[in-house]
Amino acid sequence: MQMTKLNTRRNEQRFIHISRQGWYLRTREGLKGPFENRNNAQSYLDSFVEKNRLDASN
Numbered sequence: 011m012q013m014t015k016l017n018t019r020r021n022e023q024r025f026i027h028i029s030r031q032g033w034y035l036r037t038r039e040g041l042k043g044p045f046e047n048r049n050n051a052q053s054y055l056d057s058f059v060e061k062n063r064l065d066a067s068n
Contacts, residue, residue: 022056023036024037027048032044032046033047035054035055039054042054
């Protein structure tokens with residue numbers, strides 16, 4: 011299954027907030043973060059997916 015922005019935006023379980031630590035993002039490679047806010051985590055996810063999509067097409 012190929013992931014798209016639509017898939018990632020709807021998968022709310024990818025995002026974890028830990029009090030006083032920040033936001034984390036679950037990927038196959040493990041947790042990424044901490045991020046200052048959820049929007050930053052989402053931006054990282056969008057970039058991560060796009061980079062992997064480009065790498066896979068080469």
